[in-house]
Amino acid sequence: MTLSVMFGARATSWSDITGLLDGSLDTMAEAAVASRLPRTLLATMAGAALGVSGAAMQGLTRNPLADPGLLGVNAGAALAVVIGIAWFGIELASDYLWLAIVGAGVSAVVVYLIASLGRGGATPLRLALSGAVVSAALSSLTSAIILPRADIGGLIQSWLIGGVGGATLDQITPALPFVISGLLICGLSARKLNMLALGDDMASGLGERVALVRLMAALGAILLCGGITAVCGPIAFVGLVVPHICRLVVGSDYRWVVPLSALAGALLLTSADIAGRLIARPAELDVGIMTALVGAPVFLWIVRRHKVKSL
Structure with missing residues (x-):
């Protein structure tokens, strides 16, 4: 976090950071440091939110490829926000949050229902395939809504990349209750996720209410994904x-x-943001681009390591 405050288009020093303790904004460097704090x-x-949501999703689905991006949750949240902006003229960050959470929830339910069709139910492989299909479909719908709207297209396209640049405390504050609630719910679900890893039958035999555990963990993950997507845009692979x-x-x-x-x-995300600022200095690469550069090779490694074809 200290490095994130220090590095950017304008070089700053430790004295510029400590100068903020007395409220001083006398120099450009001190002003730059102040603008980087919310970011x-x-x-x-x-x-933190995306990391925990990924862990919860992998636990409740027993799928090593579960991720808010790969399971279509981020795409659902993004589509809901874009519909609100393009069709209903919604501008307030607090409204974005509710839209994103509803969109994430609906997308998660659709993915699970599709994966549950046929014999065997929602296996890890079916969840991954269903998530990929739903994510592609929702992304296409999002593009179809944006393309005719030149007045908002540039702004939304930038948001869809995923980034933390230009963040303000006014944007962060409305999302805090959702993120804190999601972290608490996922934290309380941790022990129960260990039971799910044994299989539904074994977990039920040990006294766990499997459906309730899954619902609880899914709610926490959706709150985290929706809250962060509303503020940052969809950030993949974390x-x-x-x-x-x-x-x-x-x-x-x-x-x-x-x-x-x-x-x-x-x-990971703070380091990716720092790297994006240093690589393209004095411009910057959005953190969504940096996480994709890191995440794509890791995704291939995970697929190879877990031999997804055998799931």
Whole structure:
């Protein structure tokens, strides 16, 4: 977080950061530091939320490829926000939040229902395929809505890339209750996700209410995805990469994976934002581009490691 505040288009020093403690904004460097504080807070919050939501989704679906982006949840949230902007003229961040959460929830339900069709129910492979299909369909609908609207097209296209640039406290504050609630729900679900990893029959035999556990974990993940997507736009691969890294460190116990995913997600997204600013300096690359550059090779590694064809 300190590095995120220091690095950007304008070079700053430690004295510029400490100068803010007395409210000083006398120099351009101090003003630059002040403008980076909300951005850093948003990157940290978004990374933590996406990391935990990915861990929760992988736990409740028992699918190593589960991720808000790959399962269509981000695409559903984005489509809902775009519809609100393009058709209803919604401008307030608080309204974006509700739209994004509803869109994320509807998309998650549709993916699960499609994957449940036929024999065998919602297997990991079917969930991944259904999520990919729904995500592609929703992204196409989003593009179809944006293309005829030259008045809002540029703004929405920039938002759809996913980024934390230009963040303000007024944007972050409305999302905080949703993110905190989602983190708490996923944290409380961690022990129960360990039971789900044993299989539905075994979990039921041990006294767990499987449907309620899945609903609880899904609610937490949807609150996190919807809240962050409304503020940052859809950011892919964080929820996929982070839980796998955490499992390499602490094993498969979700009581450790979930909280560590919050820390690792915050670290990954904040570092990606810093790298995006340094690579294209004095311009910058949005964090959504940087996470895609990191996440795509990791996705291929995960597919190869888990031999998805055998699922």
